[in-house]
Amino acid sequence: MEIIIEILSIPLVQSILKIVFIILLFAMPLGTVLTLMERKWSAMIQDRVGPNRANIGNYTGHGLLHLAADGLKSIFKEDTIPKGANGFLYLIAPFFGMIAGVATFAIIPIAGPIGDFTFQVTDIEPGLLFIFAITSLSVYGAVLAGTSSNSKFALLGGTRASAQMISYEVFMGLALMGIFMVYGSTRVSEIVDGQNEYWFGNLIPMWGVFTQPLGFILFFTALIAETKRAPFDAPEGESEIVAGYFLEYSGMRWSAFMLSEYIAVAAVAVLTTTLFFGGYHVPWLHLWESAPQWLVTLLQVMKFSIVTIFFCWMQIQLRWTLPKFRFDQTMALGWKKLLPLSLANTALTAVVILAFM
Amino acid sequence: MELKVKQVKRVDGVKEAFYIPATFGGLRLTVKHFFRNLLGSKDVVTINYPEEKRPISMRWRGRHRLTRKNDGFLKCVACYMCETVCPSKCIHIEAGEHPDLSIEKYPFRFDIDELRCVFCGLCVEACPKEAIRMDTGVVAMAYSSRKTFDFTRDLLRDEYDPKQHESPKYADEDLPRPDSSETALPNSQGIPAA
Ligand code: SF4
Ligand code: SF4
Numbered sequence: 001m002e003i004i005i006e007i008l009s010i011p012l013v014q015s016i017l018k019i020v021f022i023i024l025l026f027a028m029p030l031g032t033v034l035t036l037m038e039r040k041w042s043a044m045i046q047d048r049v050g051p052n053r054a055n056i057g058n059y060t061g062h063g064l065l066h067l068a069a070d071g072l073k074s075i076f077k078e079d080t081i082p083k084g085a086n087g088f089l090y091l092i093a094p095f096f097g098m099i100a101g102v103a104t105f106a107i108i109p110i111a112g113p114i115g116d117f118t119f120q121v122t123d124i125e126p127g128l129l130f131i132f133a134i135t136s137l138s139v140y141g142a143v144l145a146g147t148s149s150n151s152k153f154a155l156l157g158g159t160r161a162s163a164q165m166i167s168y169e170v171f172m173g174l175a176l177m178g179i180f181m182v183y184g185s186t187r188v189s190e191i192v193d194g195q196n197e198y199w200f201g202n203l204i205p206m207w208g209v210f211t212q213p214l215g216f217i218l219f220f221t222a223l224i225a226e227t228k229r230a231p232f233d234a235p236e237g238e239s240e241i242v243a244g245y246f247l248e249y250s251g252m253r254w255s256a257f258m259l260s261e262y263i264a265v266a267a268v269a270v271l272t273t274t275l276f277f278g279g280y281h282v283p284w285l286h287l288w289e290s291a292p293q294w295l296v297t298l299l300q301v302m303k304f305s306i307v308t309i310f311f312c313w314m315q316i317q318l319r320w321t322l323p324k325f326r327f328d329q330t331m332a333l334g335w336k337k338l339l340p341l342s343l344a345n346t347a348l349t350a351v352v353i354l355a356f357m
Numbered sequence: 358m359e360l361k362v363k364q365v366k367r368v369d370g371v372k373e374a375f376y377i378p379a380t381f382g383g384l385r386l387t388v389k390h391f392f393r394n395l396l397g398s399k400d401v402v403t404i405n406y407p408e409e410k411r412p413i414s415m416r417w418r419g420r421h422r423l424t425r426k427n428d429g430f431l432k433c434v435a436c437y438m439c440e441t442v443c444p445s446k447c448i449h450i451e452a453g454e455h456p457d458l459s460i461e462k463y464p465f466r467f468d469i470d471e472l473r474c475v476f477c478g479l480c481v482e483a484c485p486k487e488a489i490r491m492d493t494g495v496v497a498m499a500y501s502s503r504k505t506f507d508f509t510r511d512l513l514r515d516e517y518d519p520k521q522h523e524s525p526k527y528a529d530e531d532l533p534r535p536d537s538s539e540t541a542l543p544n545s546q547g548i549p550a551a
Pocket of ligand 2: 432433434435436437438439440450483484485486487488489
C-alpha cells in the first residue's frame with residue numbers, strides 16, 4: 001500500500017496518469033463522440049432523422065453504433081497513396097493536426113487543485129504561448145497534406161489553409177492580449193484564478209467574457225477559423241475544391257483528419273471555457289464555505305464539462321447556421337475588420353486598466 | 358391572374374457589416390428547430406422505410422393478383438383480353454380445358470413478367486371477370502435475380518406466400534404443361550382432377 005502511494009507521488013508517474021485520464025478519457029472520447037453528434041445535431045437542426053441504421057440485431061442505440069461502424073470501416077479501407085506523392089510527408093501529415101489538438105489539453109485544468117495535486121497535466125510558465133506554438137504546428141498538417149498529395153485541388157486547399165490559419169493566428173494572439181493584461185499573467189492557472197474574483201461585492205464574477213466581451217468574440221471567431229470549419233471552411237470548400245487538402249486521403253488517415261477536426265473543436269471549447277468562462281470555477285461556490293472538498297471538485301468538473309459541451313454544441317450550431325465565406329471574404333474579414341478591432345480592444349483595455357488602477 | 362412578385366430587399370449598412378446581429382438571427386431559427394426536435398422529433402417528416410410504411414390508397418396499382426371464386430377456383434376464364442390490351446406485352450396465357458364443362462376454359466399458364474410491366478392497370482380494366490387485380494399493396498418489388506420477377510400463375514393467386522417466392526421453386530419446367538393435365542389441377546387449384 002505504502003509502495004503504491006510512494007510510486008503515485010513521483011511527479012513523472014503523476015503526469016503520466018494525468019495524461020492518460022485527461023487526454024485519453026476526456027479529449028479523445030469527446031472528439032470521437034462529436035463526430036457522431038455533429039451528424040445527429042445537424043439532423044435535428046434540419047428536421048431530418050440522422051444516422052440510425054447501424055445495428056447489432058435489433059439494437060441501434062439511436063445511431064450510437066455508427067461510431068463503431070465508422071471506425072471499422074476506415075480501418076479496413078485501403079490506405080491509398082497517389083502516384084507521384086511524396087510518400088513520407090504524405091503519410092505523416094494527418095497526425096500533425098491531431099497532436100496539436102490533443103496537446104492543447106495538456107495545460108487545461110479541469111478542476112481546482114487539492115493540496116499539491118493539480119488536475120492539469122502541466123502548469124507551464126508560458127501557458128498560452130504554448131497554445132500559440134502548438135496551433136501553428138497544426139498548420140503543417142494541412143500544408144504538408146496539400147503539397148505532398150500531388151493533386152491540384154489538394155494544393156489549393158493547402159495554400160488556402162496555410163494563409164487562413166496563419167492570419168487568424170495573429171488575431172487570436174491579439175485578442176488574448178486583453179486577457180493577459182486583465183489577469184496579469186500568461187499562466188493558465190493564474191488566469192483561471194483571476195476569474196474567481198467578483199465585482200460589486202459578490203454580484204458578477206470577473207469572467208473573461210465580462211471583462212473582455214469584444215476579446216471573447218474575436219477569440220472565438222479566430223479559433224473557429226483555426227479549426228477550418230464553416231463559415232471559414234474555404235480550405236475544404238466542398239463545392240469548389242472537393243475536400244481541399246485531404247482530398248487524396250483514404251481509410252484511417254482520412255479518419256485522422258476528421259478526428260483532428262473534432263478534437264480541435266473540443267480544444268476550442270475547453271480554451272473558451274478556461275479563458276472566458278471561469279474555467280473550472282463554479283460561480284458563487286465560495287459563499288458556501290463548509291462545502292466538502294470532494295463535492296467542490298465534483299461540481300467543478302461538472303461545470304467545466306457542461307460549459308465545454310455547450311461550446312462544442314455552439315460551434316456545430318454555428319456551422320449549420322452560417323453560409324460559407326468566400327476565400328477573399330475570409331481574408332478581408334480577418335485583416336480589415338478583426339485586426340483593427342483586436343488592436344483597438346488591446347488599446348482600450350490598456351487605457352481602462354491604466355485609468356482605474 | 359396577377360403574378361405575385363416578392364421583392365427581396367438587400368440590407369447593407371453597419372448592422373450587416375458586423376455579422377453578429379445576422380448570426381444571432383440565424384441562430385435563433387436553427388436553435389429553435391434543434392430544441393423542438395430534441396424534445397421528440399416534432400418537425401421530422403421522414404418515414405423510416407422498412408419499419409414504417411407510407412399509407413397507400415386503395416387505388417394504388419401494386420403487384421397483380423388473380424382472384425378466386427368461392428370454390429377456390431381461379432375466376433379467370435383465359436379470354437386473353439388482358440394479354441391483348443397489355444401495352445408492354447408482359448402477360449403470357451395458355452388456356453386449358455376445364456373439367457367442369459360449364460366453365461369451358463381456365464389458364465394453364467398465366468405468367469406476368471413484372472420487370473416489363475409498366476403498372477398501367479389496363480389489364481385490370483379489360484378483364485370481364487374481375488379475375489385480375491392490382492390491389493395487393495406490394496409497392497416495391499426488389500429481388501436479386503431476374504427469374505424472380507417472372508410471376509407464374511400459382512404465385513399470382515390470392516394466397517401468395519412471399520417466403521416461398523424468395524427462394525423460387527417455381528421454375529418454368531416445374532409448371533404443369535397442357536400435355537400433363539392430370540397433374541395440373543391438383544397442383545395449382547387444390548381440387549383433384551375429375
Ligand atoms: S398493368 Fe399494364 S403493363 Fe402491367 S400487365 Fe397490366 S396491362 Fe400489362
Ligand atoms: S385475367 Fe381476365 S382478361 Fe385476363 S384472361 Fe383472365 S379473364 Fe381474361
